[in-house]
Amino acid sequence: MKRTVRIFSSIALLTIAVCFWSACSIADDGGTEDTGKPEPKPDAISRLDQAEQTGVIKTTGSSPPASQPAKLTKGGVVLTFDDRNFDDWVNTLSLFDEFNVKATFFIHGKIDGPARMAIAQLKLHGHAIGSHSVSHLKAVEYFEANSAEKFLQTEIDPQMREFESAGVDVVSFAYPMSRNNTTTDKTLLKVFRHLRTGRNITEGKRFRDDDAFFVKATEVSEHGCLYAKGIDHAPWRPDRTYAQIDGALERAAANDEIIVLYAHRISETGTRNYLTPEALMRVISKAKSIGLQFYTFDQLP
Numbered sequence: 108m109k110r111t112v113r114i115f116s117s118i119a120l121l122t123i124a125v126c127f128w129s130a131c132s133i134a135d136d137g138g139t140e141d142t143g144k145p146e147p148k149p150d151a152i153s154r155l156d157q158a159e160q161t162g163v164i165k166t167t168g169s170s171p172p173a174s175q176p177a178k179l180t181k182g183g184v185v186l187t188f189d190d191r192n193f194d195d196w197v198n199t200l201s202l203f204d205e206f207n208v209k210a211t212f213f214i215h216g217k218i219d220g221p222a223r224m225a226i227a228q229l230k231l232h233g234h235a236i237g238s239h240s241v242s243h244l245k246a247v248e249y250f251e252a253n254s255a256e257k258f259l260q261t262e263i264d265p266q267m268r269e270f271e272s273a274g275v276d277v278v279s280f281a282y283p284m285s286r287n288n289t290t291t292d293k294t295l296l297k298v299f300r301h302l303r304t305g306r307n308i309t310e311g312k313r314f315r316d317d318d319a320f321f322v323k324a325t326e327v328s329e330h331g332c333l334y335a336k337g338i339d340h341a342p343w344r345p346d347r348t349y350a351q352i353d354g355a356l357e358r359a360a361a362n363d364e365i366i367v368l369y370a371h372r373i374s375e376t377g378t379r380n381y382l383t384p385e386a387l388m389r390v391i392s393k394a395k396s397i398g399l400q401f402y403t404f405d406q407l408p
């Protein structure tokens with residue numbers, strides 16, 4: 108009898124876990140908090156083991172500080188994706204591999220079973236992982252209502268400990284909803300090598316003419332916080348048509364500059380923020396055709 112109850116409980120738990128995983132994957136910039144602790148799926152556990160055995164994921168808690176990457180000289184693109192769109196990201200690994208492109212994935216919430224499984228896969232394929240905070244709150248407003256210390260204590264430290272126990276070195280942070288100022292930057296740069304925020308193109312300018320998005324490859328280490336351009340819904344919005352994006356890529360290639368792009372889901376369709384695989388492939392192909400490199404945040408000095 109007890110055994111029957113135990114089996115039934117296990118099935119119920121697994122169902123809840125799968126539901127949580129699905130819910131996480133459709134969360135975008137809406138500030139979803141993650142309180143569930145789903146268990147890994149069996150096949151994903153074996154993938155996690157594979158990553159551990161091949162040394163991609165370290166199983167010991169303490170990890171040495173990430174060494175400073177070499178100075179960059181060639182212009183390039185830093186592709187980034189946010190939130191917890193694990194299914195989309197893992198499903199796109201073959202596309203990234205086809206073009207030998209490495210991206211950075213900024214995760215918010217608990218580094219629980221689903222997060223660890225996704226991280227294992229992403230790391231196995233050479234991608235980088237960044238922090239996107241615990242609760243996806245607006246940093247500027249949080250600092251004003253509480254304090255810098257409280258933000259670090261509640262939104263950064265717990266997640267960094269979880270990343271560490273998952274064996275992942277995290278050296279970069281993406282602001283939820285791009286809410287940053289000089290105070291938040293100064294505080295967070297004590298923890299991270301680079302921060303990423305977003306901004307709109309200055310009124311009346313083209314993407315390629317807005318200097319805020321471009322940093323000389325040789326000067327990246329002098330820019331703690333980098334300004335990224337959103338490309339969800341490309342090419343259907345006027346600020347992210349292929350003409351706009353191509354222009355920016357051409358400028359970066361001509362001047363050996365770095366540009367950072369961000370998106371959320373990678374999907375054919377969606378109700379909120381997503382980039383289609385076709386648009387992603389189009390951006391990658393253009394960048395490659397003009398000799399741009401692809402860098403992860405871990406590769407930025």
Ligand SMILES: [Zn+2]
Nearest residue numbers: 136189190283
């Ligand atoms: Zn977000």
